[in-house]
Amino acid sequence: AQKITQTQPGMFVQEKEAVTLDCTYDTSDQSYGLFWYKQPSSGEMIFLIYQGSYDEQNATEGRYSLNFQKARKSANLVISASQLGDSAMYFCAMREGGGNAGNMLTFGGGTRLMVKP
Amino acid sequence: DAGITQSPRHKVTETGTPVTLRCHQTENHRYMYWYRQDPGHGLRLIHYSYGVKDTDKGEVSDGYSVSRSKTEDFLLTLESATSSQTSVYFCAISYRGVRTDTQYFGPGTRLTVL
Numbered sequence: 001a002q003k004i005t006q007t008q009p010g011m012f013v014q015e016k017e018a019v020t021l022d023c024t025y026d027t028s029d030q031s032y033g034l035f036w037y038k039q040p041s042s043g044e045m046i047f048l049i050y051q052g053s054y055d056e057q058n059a060t061e062g063r064y065s066l067n068f069q070k071a072r073k074s075a076n077l078v079i080s081a082s083q084l085g086d087s088a089m090y091f092c093a094m095r096e097g098g099g100n101a102g103n104m105l106t107f108g109g110g111t112r113l114m115v116k117p
Numbered sequence: 118d119a120g121i122t123q124s125p126r127h128k129v130t131e132t133g134t135p136v137t138l139r140c141h142q143t144e145n146h147r148y149m150y151w152y153r154q155d156p157g158h159g160l161r162l163i164h165y166s167y168g169v170k171d172t173d174k175g176e177v178s179d180g181y182s183v184s185r186s187k188t189e190d191f192l193l194t195l196e197s198a199t200s201s202q203t204s205v206y207f208c209a210i211s212y213r214g215v216r217t218d219t220q221y222f223g224p225g226t227r228l229t230v231l
Binding site: 045050 | 175
């Protein structure tokens with residue numbers, strides 16, 4: 001079974017509008033972490049935001065926020081006030097277990113976001 | 118900038134030849150990782166290292182070996198390259214950020230096996 005599922009292969013959003021990128025996950029661990037990365041057309045992977053399973057509040061980093069719904073096992077990325085530079089692939093990833101840096105990340109297949117001017 | 122470089126950045130090789138990709142970091146981080154990226158699959162872990170000479174397999178390790186003889190370098194070797202190993206390869210390091218251990222990625226190596 002897929003551990004991380006991103007059901008939207010591609011999305012369009014109008015510049016300055018908000019957009020939600022979906023991510024659902026599957027784990028039996030109580031302690032886990034969820035990450036979002038951005039990959040622009042230049043190819044580098046850029047860390048955006050992190051949510052821990054025990055965090056009581058949704059994570060926010062500037063225009064990025066994570067809508068964490070633990071019971072539904074979803075960790076959707078919300079980008080507010082979209083900009084042209086937000087056009088990129090976005091990957092959701094999960095680390096199972098505690099904070100040990102040796103734990104690997106499992107990635108979803110990604111969502112390509114295209115921002116229209 | 119996590120101080121990670123990868124070499125080469127692009128390589129074209131033929132089936133059956135050995136290939137070694139290098140990941141170099143400048144900040145003495147203990148954990149290093151090799152991933153491959155293929156369309157529709159996101160990134161998948163090949164091998165990782167938790168110290169000099171300490172390595173372990175990831176999800177897609179068949180056909181790959183790694184070595185880490187010093188902290189700053191993590192080498193990925195394809196002993197006999199196959200066309201199915203055509204991919205983009207990313208190295209990553211992990212270190213403690215403000216809230217958690219976070220992986221940061223190198224620029225990637227695009228490998229084509231003909």
